[in-house]
Amino acid sequence: MALKITVIGTGYLGATHAAAMAELGFEVMGLDIDPAKIEMLERGETPMFEPGLEQLLRAHVAGIEGASGRLRFTTSWEELADFGDVHFLCVNTPQKHGEYACDMSYVESAVESLAPLLRRPALVVGKSTVPVGSAARLARRVAELAPAGEDVELAWNPEFLREGFAVQDTLHPDRIVIGVDGGRAEEVLREVYARPVAEGSPFVVADFPTAELVKTSANSFLATKISFINAMAEVCEAAGGDVVKLAEAIGHDERIGKKFLRAGIGFGGGCLPKDIRAFMARAGELGADQALTFLREVDSINMRRRGHMVELTREAVGGSFLGTRVAVLGATFKPDSDDVRDSPALNVAGQIHLQGAQVTVYDPKGMANAARVFPTLGYADTALEAVRGADVVLHLTEWREFRELDPAALAEVVSTPRILDGRNALDPDVWRKAGWTYRALGRPQA
Ligand code: UGA
Numbered sequence: 152m153a154l155k156i157t158v159i160g161t162g163y164l165g166a167t168h169a170a171a172m173a174e175l176g177f178e179v180m181g182l183d184i185d186p187a188k189i190e191m192l193e194r195g196e197t198p199m200f201e202p203g204l205e206q207l208l209r210a211h212v213a214g215i216e217g218a219s220g221r222l223r224f225t226t227s228w229e230e231l232a233d234f235g236d237v238h239f240l241c242v243n244t245p246q247k248h249g250e251y252a253c254d255m256s257y258v259e260s261a262v263e264s265l266a267p268l269l270r271r272p273a274l275v276v277g278k279s280t281v282p283v284g285s286a287a288r289l290a291r292r293v294a295e296l297a298p299a300g301e302d303v304e305l306a307w308n309p310e311f312l313r314e315g316f317a318v319q320d321t322l323h324p325d326r327i328v329i330g331v332d333g334g335r336a337e338e339v340l341r342e343v344y345a346r347p348v349a350e351g352s353p354f355v356v357a358d359f360p361t362a363e364l365v366k367t368s369a370n371s372f373l374a375t376k377i378s379f380i381n382a383m384a385e386v387c388e389a390a391g392g393d394v395v396k397l398a399e400a401i402g403h404d405e406r407i408g409k410k411f412l413r414a415g416i417g418f419g420g421g422c423l424p425k426d427i428r429a430f431m432a433r434a435g436e437l438g439a440d441q442a443l444t445f446l447r448e449v450d451s452i453n454m455r456r457r458g459h460m461v462e463l464t465r466e467a468v469g470g471s472f473l474g475t476r477v478a479v480l481g482a483t484f485k486p487d488s489d490d491v492r493d494s495p496a497l498n499v500a501g502q503i504h505l506q507g508a509q510v511t512v513y514d515p516k517g518m519a520n521a522a523r524v525f526p527t528l529g530y531a532d533t534a535l536e537a538v539r540g541a542d543v544v545l546h547l548t549e550w551r552e553f554r555e556l557d558p559a560a561l562a563e564v565v566s567t568p569r570i571l572d573g574r575n576a577l578d579p580d581v582w583r584k585a586g587w588t589y590r591a592l593g594r595p596q597a
Contacts (some may be wrong), residue, residue, distance in 0.1 A: 153177060154342060157235035159261050161188055161224070163199050163317055163490075164278060164310055165241030170204060171321040172239075173211035173222040175346050181224045182231045189224045200489035200516045203318040232268035237343060239308075240277045246425035253282050253429035262289055266296035269303045274339045277307045280366050280426055282433040286330055286359035306336040307359055309366035314420065315487030323347060328355045330362025367433075370426040371446060376411040377418045378452040384414035384593025385452075385459075394593030395575050414593045416499060416547060416573040417456035419484035421492040424450070456592070460499045460545070460573050461506075463590065467543045467569055472508035476566065478541035479503075480534055481548025481574075482514035482521035489516040491524055496547035499573065501525050513537035515552050539564045549576035558585035 154177060158169040161183040169181040183189050188198050195209040195218075209215055211222040225231055231238070242257035258279050265275065275293055277286060290305040297303040307330035312320035327344050331337050337356055341348065348354050357365065384394040394414045402409030418424065427446045434443040468475040477500075484494040491497050494517075504510040504527065511529035512521060518530055531537035534553065538544050538561050546553055554577060562568040562585055570582055572591040582589040583597060590596055 154236045154339065155180075155234055156343070157182065157231050157238045159183075159231070159238060159240050159265065160242035160257070160279075161192055161198070162241065162243055163201055163204075163314060164243075164312065165239075166192065166197055166199075166208070167201065167204055167312065167317040167321050168239055168241055168278065168310070169222060170207040170211060171318065172343075173219065174207060174322060175343075177221065177343075179211075179222045180231055180234045181222070182226065182228070183224070184226065186226050189226055192224050201317050202315065202487055207318055228264045228268055232265060232270070232273075235273060237274045237276060237339060238265060240275065240279055241310075242279055243421070244279045244281055244429075245421070246428060251428040251432040253280075253425070253432070255281065255285065258285070258289070262292055263296070266293045266303070267298070269293075269297040269299050271299055272302035273297075273299065273304075274336055275303065275305045276336075276340070277305070278310045280309065280370075280422070280429075281307075281363060282429060283360050283363040283367070283437075284433075286363055287332070290332060290359070304332075304334045304336050306331050306340060307362045308340065309362060311366070311369065314490055315485060323350065324352050326353045326355055328357065328362050328365050330357050330359040332359055367426055367430045370423055371430055371443075371449075373411055374418055374423045374427050374453070375445070375449050377413075377423075378449040380412045380414045381417055381456055381593075382452050385455075387593045391595055392593075393595055395591075413575055415456070415549075415575050416460050416495040416592070417453040419493040419495045419498070420490060424453070424493050457495050457498050457502070459592065460495075460547075460571070461502045463571055463592070464499075464503055464543060464545060465506075467571060467590070468508070472503060472506045475508045475542045476540050477503050477508045477510045478538040478544045478565070479510055479512045479528075480514075480537065480544065480546045480553050481517075481550060482512050483517035483548050486548055486550040487516075489520055491517050491520045494521075494548075496573070497521055497525060499545065499547055500528055504528050511537045511541070514548065515550050517548075535561065535564060541565045542567050542569070544570045545573060546570060546577055547573045549574040553577070558582045558587055562586050 156172045156177045156179045158165045158181045173179045195212045195215045211219045213220040213223045244253045247254045286307040387394040398412040431443045479500040481496045513531045568587040579589045
């Protein structure tokens with residue numbers, strides 16, 4: 152009999168995982184404690200913008216015409232526990248308020264709700280990003296609570312998907328990592344992931360702590376790479392060098408690689424910033440804090456970028472923001488997402504606004520979320536409207552739409568054709584030819 156799969160938590164990780172499991176041919180049931188989210192998903196709508204996800208849902212959600220019907224949603228733990236052979240935990244683990252550590256309350260409450268209802272053999276698989284040591288502790292808790300006793304096992308299977316590419320990354324992962332502690336867990340997960348493995352995804356089997364650490368160390372490495380190139384941008388600015396050229400040149404060395412070397416206003420989002428902080432906090436608890444002190448520097452280089460962007464903008468408008476108009480292109484933490492969690496773009500826009508400028512923001516998908524976080528900023532419906540009358544334009548999220556803007560048309564409506572590229576993603580020649588003063592982080596001024 153084919154395995155029946157459940158997915159607990161339907162944020163971008165869970166919603167994508169549930170749809171992808173249905174696409175792989177499994178019967179799937181998704182649960183969320185938020186009934187509004189469940190109602191949306193049952194209509195085949197996603198609570199967030201993620202390219203291709205709505206299409207995938209509509210292909211599988213039961214009740215939608217023409218769908219496979221393999222994907223259902225519920226808010227009932229009883230129904231979920233009766234249904235599933237494999238239960239994926241996909242709830243979020245945000246940063247604790249006022250602390251670096253990770254807030255495990257959603258993971259814990261999911262386990263406390265599910266485990267006492269597990270009356271038949273089942274595998275609970277954690278996908279959330281958790282501090283090392285959590286899987287072993289949760290395995291003991293599941294064993295204590297589950298009526299089926301030893302027939303219920305736990306595994307950890309970290310997720311590496313990127314927002315904006317979530318569907319692709321879930322269906323065709325560049326690796327599958329599982330942490331197991333004996334039993335049938337490996338066999339069951341090999342069955343779940345048979346198709347991607349047959350298509351070539353490497354399948355790495357590890358113990359619990361290693362699997363947990365793979366996730367946090369991967370995100371720490373990525374954050375370090377970005378802060379490394381941003382540190383080089385600072386040096387380039389001091390020395391008159393060009394960080395874009397530098398990144399291109401060092402990237403030719405295959406050991407370094409070209410990816411994740413784009414200097415700019417730094418990393419944000421719901422993962423990298425909180426993951427490196429939670430990692431430092433956990434290392435401290437383990438007595439290994441010295442090993443990760445470099446991450447403090449990675450974090451502070453990153454946060455400095457936002458302040459630096461504010462200063463460059465202040466300089467561009469003549470030393471004071473009072474009475475100036477600043478246009479901001481981009482609000483999300485990265486393109487092809489509507490996520491504004493810890494968004495560098497919105498942080499810069501907010502700081503400038505709080506210092507007295509009139510700030511108008513435009514983003515292709517992030518407007519509603521941005522307005523919720525920063526209701527006092529101005530918002531425009533198009534890039535052209537956002538820049539109307541602006542003394543300076545800031546390019547802060549590298550949407551394709553912004554690369555395709557016509558600088559000549561924008562130049563006609565701004566007060567001063569001056570642009571600061573916080574993402575090093577626009578073509579300086581094109582903008583300069585259209586009469587703009589173009590400046591970017593880590594590059595010489597023309
Ligand atoms: C990140 C990881 O890339 C995923 O592998 C991981 O699964 C995910 O976190 C997670 O833990 O769930 P994501 O948060 O979607 O994915 O975003 P990234 O693509 O990593 O970008 C993060 C930030 O770094 C963005 O703000 C982006 O603009 C910035 N960035 C990225 C740079 O400033 N420069 C670069 O060269 C690359």
